[in-house]
Amino acid sequence: MSDNTLKWTVQKNDMYCFERQVKGKKTYIQYDPQPKHVVTIHRYYTSLKREKTYKKRVSWFENLPDRFSTLSHKAIIEYTAVCPRQGEPHSNSKNSSQEYVRTDPKIIDEVKDRIQQYCEITTQTGLYSCEIHLLSSIELRVTIVELRVIKVELRVTIVELRVTKVELRVTIVELRVTKVELRVTIVELRVKKVELRVKKVELRVKIVELRVTKVELRVTKVELRVTKVELRVTKVELRVTNVELRVTEVEVRVSKVELRVKKFELRVKKVELRVKIVELRVTKVELRKNGETKLFKFSV
Numbered sequence: 001m002s003d004n005t006l007k008w009t010v011q012k013n014d015m016y017c018f019e020r021q022v023k024g025k026k027t028y029i030q031y032d033p034q035p036k037h038v039v040t041i042h043r044y045y046t047s048l049k050r051e052k053t054y055k056k057r058v059s060w061f062e063n064l065p066d067r068f069s070t071l072s073h074k075a076i077i078e079y080t081a082v083c084p085r086q087g088e089p090h091s092n093s094k095n096s097s098q099e100y101v102r103t104d105p106k107i108i109d110e111v112k113d114r115i116q117q118y119c120e121i122t123t124q125t126g127l128y129s130c131e132i133h134l135l136s137s138i139e140l141r142v143t144i145v146e147l148r149v150i151k152v153e154l155r156v157t158i159v160e161l162r163v164t165k166v167e168l169r170v171t172i173v174e175l176r177v178t179k180v181e182l183r184v185t186i187v188e189l190r191v192k193k194v195e196l197r198v199k200k201v202e203l204r205v206k207i208v209e210l211r212v213t214k215v216e217l218r219v220t221k222v223e224l225r226v227t228k229v230e231l232r233v234t235k236v237e238l239r240v241t242n243v244e245l246r247v248t249e250v251e252v253r254v255s256k257v258e259l260r261v262k263k264f265e266l267r268v269k270k271v272e273l274r275v276k277i278v279e280l281r282v283t284k285v286e287l288r289k290n291g292e293t294k295l296f297k298f299s300v
Contacts, residue, residue, distance in 0.1 A: 007031075009038060039063055044111045053081040060115070075115060202281040213270035220265075 009016040010028060016035055017028035040062040047055040060075040061068075286293060 007035075009035065011038075037063070037065060039065075042114070046108070048084070051081075051084045054083055055080045058111070058115070209272070209274040211270075211272040211274075213272075214267075216265070216267040218265040218267075 007018070009031065010019055011017070012028045015030050016038060017030050020027050020029060041059060042062060043057060043059045045055055045057050047053075057078045057080065058075055059078070061071055064072045
C-alpha cells in the first residue's frame with residue numbers, strides 16, 4: 001500500500017478489495033490506489049474419517065518480498081483438536097499404517113503438486129497420511145508446587161441430615177472378671193433388743209463370666225439440621241513455578257446444629273453370668289438379747 005502498512009485484502013474481478021458488511025450482506029470495495037505488492041496465503045485442510053474434529057492444515061506463502069525469502073520455500077503444518085486413540089484392528093481390517101482422510105484423492109494430488117512447486121519436497125510426506133505419532137502425547141511438568149492456607153472458616157446456611165433407620169447388632173459379648181473382693185467392716189442388725197454385729201466380712205469372687213449372645217440396636221429416625229455454616233479463607237496461595245492462584249476471602253459459618261433421634265431400641269436376647277468360686281469369711285459375730293451378750297467366732 002502507499003502508506004507502507006499491512007492490510008487484509010480480497011481479490012475480486014482482478015481487483016484488490018476490502019470486505020464490509022452492510023445490513024447482514026457482504027460488500028467489497030476496491031482499494032484506491034491498488035496495492036503494489038500482495039502476499040498470497042495458501043491453505044488446505046484434511047480431516048480423519050473416523051474423527052471429523054481432528055484436522056490437518058497446510059499453509060504456505062506465495063510472492064513474499066526479498067526480506068522474507070527464508071520463508072518462501074517452507075510450509076506450516078498444523079493440527080486441530082486432539083488426535084483420537086488408535087483402536088485395535090479387527091480381523092477383517094486392512095493391514096495399513098496410514099489413517100484414512102475425508103478429502104477427495106484427486107484434490108490431495110493437486111495440493112501435492114502445488115506444494116512441490118513452491119516448497120521443499122520434504123514437506124510432502126505426512127500431508128495426507130496424518131500419522132498419529134506426530135501428536136502421540138502431551139506432557140506438562142511442574143517442578144515445585146506450594147499450597148499455603150493461612151485461615152479457613154466454613155459457613156453452611158442450612159444442612160439437614162436424616163437417618164431413617166439404624167441397626168446395631170452385637171452377636172457375642174463376653175465379660176470376664178478374674179477377681180472381685182467385697183469387704184464389709186461393721187454391720188449392725190437390730191431387731192427388738194437383738195443386736196447382731198459383724199466386724200469383718202470378706203467376699204471374694206475369683207472368676208465371673210458374662211456372655212451376651214446377641215444385642216440389637218435400632219434407631220428408626222435421626223435428624224441433623226445445621227441452619228448456618230460459614231467458611232472463611234482469608235488468604236490462600238498456590239504457587240506452581242510460574243503460576244499463582246490467590247483466594248482473598250472465603251467465609252463459612254455454622255450457627256445452629258440440631259440432632260434428633262425419634263426412636264431408639266436396644267435388644268439383648270441372651271445374657272449369661274457364671275461365678276466359679278465364691279468365698280465368704282466372717283471372723284466375729286456378737287449377739288445381744290435382753291442385756292446378754294454372746295460371742296461367736298467361726299469361718300466359712
